[in-house]
Amino acid sequence: MGKLEEYEKKRDKKKTPEPFGGKSHKEPIFVIQKHDASNLHYDLRLEKGGVLKSWAVPKKPPKQAGTKRLAVQTEDHPLGYASFEGKIPEGEYGAGTVELWDRGKLEIKEWKEGKKIEFALKGDKLDGTYFLVKFDKGGETAWLFFKKKEN
Numbered sequence: 186m187g188k189l190e191e192y193e194k195k196r197d198k199k200k201t202p203e204p205f206g207g208k209s210h211k212e213p214i215f216v217i218q219k220h221d222a223s224n225l226h227y228d229l230r231l232e233k234g235g236v237l238k239s240w241a242v243p244k245k246p247p248k249q250a251g252t253k254r255l256a257v258q259t260e261d262h263p264l265g266y267a268s269f270e271g272k273i274p275e276g277e278y279g280a281g282t283v284e285l286w287d288r289g290k291l292e293i294k295e296w297k298e299g300k301k302i303e304f305a306l307k308g309d310k311l312d313g314t315y316f317l318v319k320f321d322k323g324g325e326t327a328w329l330f331f332k333k334k335e336n
């Protein structure tokens with residue numbers, strides 16, 4: 186079962202302008218896309234293992250420490266998505282406008298699969314060490330996304 190099977194199952198190549206391929210970057214990247222879908226949200230994507238691991242963040246990602254954001258993990262996206270901007274047509278999965286909000290270098294410091302991820306971002310808006318920490322939200326799985334306090 187391919188890593189991108191879920192991504193491909195949800196989309197019709199003939200109907201959406203979204204990418205279905207893409208190559209690894211010389212150095213791993215992160216990207217955050219502002220997605221004006223049925224609910225406006227921010228999609229955080231981290232390059233790992235040949236895909237973009239992805240989370241939907243309903244509120245603006247924090248530039249400073251002290252703000253924790255809810256994040257919901259979504260299906261892995263193809264690497265080509267890192268430069269995607271455009272309009273997903275009405276009636277298609279994720280219909281709405283996608284624009285790049287931030288992008289830059291990613292350094293994964295610790296990846297405890299399905300538990301806790303520590304990573305450094307070097308983008309135009311986000312710069313510093315961040316965490317994604319999984320928690321149980323009333324029987325549902327969610328994550329907290331926040332910036333590490335610098336000393």
Ligand code: MN
Binds near residue numbers: 220222227228241279
């Ligand atoms: Mn989205």
